[in-house]
Amino acid sequence: MTNSCFAVRLSHFLELTDAEEKTLARLEENRRHFKRGEIIREQDSPADELFILNGGWAFSYIRLGDHKRQILRLEFPGDLMGTSSIAFGHASDTLVAVTDCVLCPLDRVAVRALFDEHSRLGTLLFLISQAERVSMDDRLASIGRTSAKSRVAALLLDIVVRYRIMNGEDLKGVEIPLTQEDIGDATGLTSVHVNRMMQELSRDGLISRNRHEVTILDEEKLVELAEYVNRYATIDTSWLKGS
Amino acid sequence: MTNSCFAVRLSHFLELTDAEEKTLARLEENRRHFKRGEIIREQDSPADELFILNGGWAFSYIRLGDHKRQILRLEFPGDLMGTSSIAFGHASDTLVAVTDCVLCPLDRVAVRALFDEHSRLGTLLFLISQAERVSMDDRLASIGRTSAKSRVAALLLDIVVRYRIMNGEDLKGVEIPLTQEDIGDATGLTSVHVNRMMQELSRDGLISRNRHEVTILDEEKLVELAEYVNRYATIDTSWLKGS
DNA sequence: CGGCTACTTGACCGGTATCAATGTTAGTGG
């Protein structure tokens, strides 16, 4: 029995062999804890490690000159984060714990060993990184080419859809531990305007809000408004089947 | 002597062994030609192949409802494109030839074979895909959090910087075969506003324009305006050295 | 020469940002 978050995630894509599971479990032997709001790793700092997020929410962001910030990705348990240090000797983004978090650091040498010893897992990691790239493509299109309201809708949908992967497919409501300023930094808006858009979404009957909990009331209309595509539903790993 | 575009690109990162070079060269045995403006692959069409771009410029885009388009990436010789089909059985984006192009298609089986037989190359592909992701992160920040003028400046800089990789580091001017509408779709602006911003950049003495050729006059100021980071310059593959 | 397609320009509009004030909630220490 493994309690490797990463192995659980990967097994959603592919049935893993015992050897593969064992290797993955070893990656999570070291654990590090971070408190809510704590910075895990600072942009531009030297970094040759990446992290498996074992518990909690985190996000990454890029800081631009004087007070501008772009949140790049929300990270959920099972996500591999801080992967930019694979390509650079330093961090291209800042990682911050949204809630209390448990992380498992690994270094590049471990990544190389994984690719050398379990090329199928390496290929799977490559596949997943491509899927995440597509997800970033969608975000880019959302921010570049849709209205404020659609962008907020798309972010909320993405959160719910990803939350479901680990917590059950029939979930409608999520406690979102982000401030409206965070949501603004993720969608390229101001917190003031995020507030107005969320009120409009409520008024339209697409969502309801209670404190930080957001519930999807009319998912179909929300998907249409956001022009959202659920990529996670169509991932195809058939060509990796059979070790 | 190889004429594999891809091998040349990868050898910028790492000194390749003969066996690795030979394997890469085999990937480019099939070539397919596309004319300027021709669509290589349509969004949502079934697709289990990806392409090495051997010659010419191409780009990928996502189409959103009624007439909205987000250009995702410009592709230059040596780039691997259409990689979304690795994770999905279909294309998440449309690929189009900007100029006449030569492409080498490969399928997912070939990718898996590459990872199995040359895990170091697999790791390198993973590394490169992470570097490209960071580059997308920068674009996201540019579009989400900077002004129209900065976005156009960032796109121009990115084109010049990437063009230099294959064509010489001292280049200042590039013939850009994109319409202003294309540039708008890449930066999240309208063609009309792109036009205004490019005129401003000229007026400010940062660039000069002659037909479709753009010349960088004051790179330092342009970098500052765009808040541009040249990631290509800091890629670190030292941990892959030694097979 | 004619008919595209793309670029340029100007007038005007609307969506989102900005600024500022107030209300609300969560956290802290007494």
Place this chain on the structure above:
DNA sequence: CCACTAACATTGATACCGGTCAAGTAGCCG
């Protein structure tokens, strides 16, 4: 449990960036 405080959410007034619409111009290719 309450008072105090800081952070966050909400609301309104106003400004401005970039979009929209429309017309005119310039290249380009048959």
